Amino acid sequence: MKEEQLQYCINVCWSCRDTSQKALYNHYIKLGEKNVDAAHVKIMTDCIQICQNAADFLTRYSRFDDQICALCALICDACAISCDRFETEEMQRCAEMCRKCATYCRGENI
Secondary structure, X not given: OOHHXXXXXXXXXXXXXXXXXXXXXXXXXXXXXXXXXXXXXXXXXXXXXXXXXXXXXXXXXXXXXXXHHHHHHHHHHHHHHXXXXXXXXXXXXXXXXXXXXXHHHOOOOO
């Protein structure tokens, strides 16, 4: 991966992390206990963490960056599917960013 492509992938991972975190904590959790699905919270939390890890692995040129990016793509795909169940702008934005991150982590847009 070229340096410019690598940096763009890192930026997409960070953007996905930030978008997912904002959607989870500033929107979804505020819906209230009766409306919150534990499985959805877990997949969003997994997404937040794996995106941060992927960006970190890529930043330090880890020899495991291919594996972490493959896992990041898998989790981002699952998070996008989960977020797609909700029609709010925040959840749709999160789903879109997760799909973008998964695409870049798989190297499909590079």
